[in-house]
Amino acid sequence: RCAARAARLVVLSACLLAAPVSAAAPPAEELPPLNLAVLQGARRWLERAPRYDPSYFKIAYPGGDVPPDRGACTDLIVRAMRHAGLDLQVLIHEDRLARPQAYPRGLRVDRNLDHRLTVNHLAYFRKHAQSLTTRTDPAHLSEWLPGDLVFYGRRRVWHAGIVSDIRLGSGVPHIIDSHKDGGGVSERFPLTHWGAILAHFRLVDAPS
Numbered sequence: 001r002c003a004a005r006a007a008r009l010v011v012l013s014a015c016l017l018a019a020p021v022s023a024a025a026p027p028a029e030e031l032p033p034l035n036l037a038v039l040q041g042a043r044r045w046l047e048r049a050p051r052y053d054p055s056y057f058k059i060a061y062p063g064g065d066v067p068p069d070r071g072a073c074t075d076l077i078v079r080a081m082r083h084a085g086l087d088l089q090v091l092i093h094e095d096r097l098a099r100p101q102a103y104p105r106g107l108r109v110d111r112n113l114d115h116r117l118t119v120n121h122l123a124y125f126r127k128h129a130q131s132l133t134t135r136t137d138p139a140h141l142s143e144w145l146p147g148d149l150v151f152y153g154r155r156r157v158w159h160a161g162i163v164s165d166i167r168l169g170s171g172v173p174h175i176i177d178s179h180k181d182g183g184g185v186s187e188r189f190p191l192t193h194w195g196a197i198l199a200h201f202r203l204v205d206a207p208s
Contacts, residue, residue, distance in 0.1 A: 025165040034203040035147025041083025042176040051184040089115040129201040151199040
């Protein structure tokens with residue numbers, strides 16, 4: 001009896017320890033449609049698990065993509081947004097032509113590359129998406145929804161990811177991103193893993 005009781009206590013303790021590992025994100029039906037589509041697109045590429053590779057490629061335009069077995073953090077965002085019906089290759093390239101002053105100087109316009117640079121993503125989304133909190137303390141965690149976009153850096157952006165619907169017990173969400181430390185596209189890291197958050201965006205409407 002004592003042995004059986006001890007075994008039950010061990011199992012119960014393990015369950016109690018495991019319980020706070022994840023906390024529920026908002027149900028899918030409560031997400032904005034674009035958020036849901038971006039999240040679903042990110043999950044498709046999470047399943048395919050392309051390896052991290054930021055190499056330059058010549059690709060078709062529009063609808064061009066790097067080889068499907070590889071890509072950088074921005075390639076994941078491009079692919080996820082295409083699942084939502086938005087082609088960042090075209091949107092960023094045309095926005096650069098229309099608003100060159102909003103983009104970093106010294107970077108040549110290149111339809112193969114414009115949509116693959118984090119600095120260009122930042123310039124585009126600052127104009128065409130809703131800018132939200134960059135704070136991750138408990139009082140602000142509810143403002144992070146699955147399918148939101150997050151960019152990391154201080155004065156300059158260096159990494160980007162998509163907010164996941166999986167959360168730690170603390171309420172901090174994971175991100176789906178592509179990084180060499182994760183072996184490519186993964187869901188290994190929480191929102192706070194990469195340090196300073198430079199920007200947080202949500203698509204509110206499809207660009208016209």
